[in-house]
Amino acid sequence: MTELRVEHVEVRYGELVGVADVSLRVAAGTAVALLGANGAGKSTTLRAIAGLAALSGGRIAWGADDISGGPAYEIVRRGIALSPEGWRLFHGQTVEQNLRLGATALADRTRLGAALERTYALFPRLGERRRQTAGTLSGGERQMLALGRALMSEPKLLLLDEPSLGLAPAAVEALYDALGSLRRKGLTLLLAEQSVPLALAIADYGYVLQGGRVVLEGPPDELARSDGVRGAYLGAGVPAR
């Protein structure tokens, strides 16, 4: 089984540092949470893994392969799919076109039909709205479509960037139900969340980022008890490692 290893990754935006030094591991079949306040570097880390952000230091390994620096359209072919912050749907195209686009990286085109059926079985709402343009969906439906689109490439590792942002509580609950069932089917997850309770409820392990660095890591029950998590969120000093 393939393991993701992020080793001392640094990403710069010109003079600014998006991520200064992040190392983490995601073992096959596990769910890992990336926690941290606004601007901590969660999205930058996920974008670096997916091949959208160029590394200025460190490396990213996927099993035996070095996948540092993308390009993104090749990384998704290796089985790593990112559902990006803000979902980034193709708003002018229909639900079904979005899902079919999600399957672009699927090497075996005969699996497309089955992948579509699976997605519609997971989210019957998407099936009802398959001919509707994505721009006309509600927030909850957009989230389903973003997740469904990422799953269409049949990834081994799914990266999710704040999937619950801006959703009503009922939609968040439905989303986490879906994530739970995907997890039980063996999908590996790396998930950025601002909501600590949500992330820790689903994760086996978590990393806390602050100022572009990992300041704390551990299993969820440890993190839940830790003052460091609260510290990182309030930005009150750097907690001890």
Place this chain on the structure above:
Amino acid sequence: MTLLQVVVGGLLLGAVYALFASGLTLIWGMMNFINFAHGEFVMLGMYAALLVVTWLGGGPALFALAAALVLFALGAAIYFGLIRHVLRGPMLAQILSTFGLALVLRYTAFWIFSANFVSLPQTALSGTLSIGGLLLPVPQLAAGVAALALTAGLHLLLTRTAVGSQLLAVAEDREAAMLVGIRPDRMQALAWGLAAGSAGLAGALMATAYPWSPSVGATFGLTAFITVTLGGFGSVPGALYAGLMVGAIQALSAYWLGPIYKDVVVYALFVALLWLRPQGLMGRA
């Protein structure tokens, strides 16, 4: 009856305008980029048709297809050789690059083909059809009908096929397209190939009906630009309506005012419209 004859003639030419304007609007929709060399693609399509007819013989289906393929290859090559490098540059570099390209193509054509007007030798397309009292020259009729079908075909390609969906995905969100596994470079090269190919094909269709010289590229470029502005940037159906309209207005002004006024009237209406509706006729505010 004469008036109807004039309007129908204008619409047939307008359909060809729509075909080459579709290419310009596709490039704009894909990368917010105005190609000032677009009219030169039409002109090159006309010479491609002439070369194929003189060297290989063959009917309109052959030389129109050949012009489309040659220009498709040229469009894709121009994307990889020039456009890709200036896309990340400042706006001025983008404008100057295709403006310079237009000059290079135009003066290369002057150099190779001279400034004299040429026309295709009598092809399989000649004669006149009489339909319900309307007299329709076969070359114009065939060009108009083929252009209409091809413009509709381009629209269907974009909206109904997987590759069209990938093109539109890159147009809307390049990063999101990369995340699902699309190579934006390939799609943009394809868009340039389709744009130049349809312009070349439109040129080959017009070559069956009208004589030309290398300077026609400038006029066609302007016509394409006006058509795209009227129809709304990025919209193929808009380019179709606007192309038909421009063709009809030209024909009517030539009929009422005299042939030399046909372009002036279109330009004047265009400026007036920009003043009243800067977003174009079909575009949203």
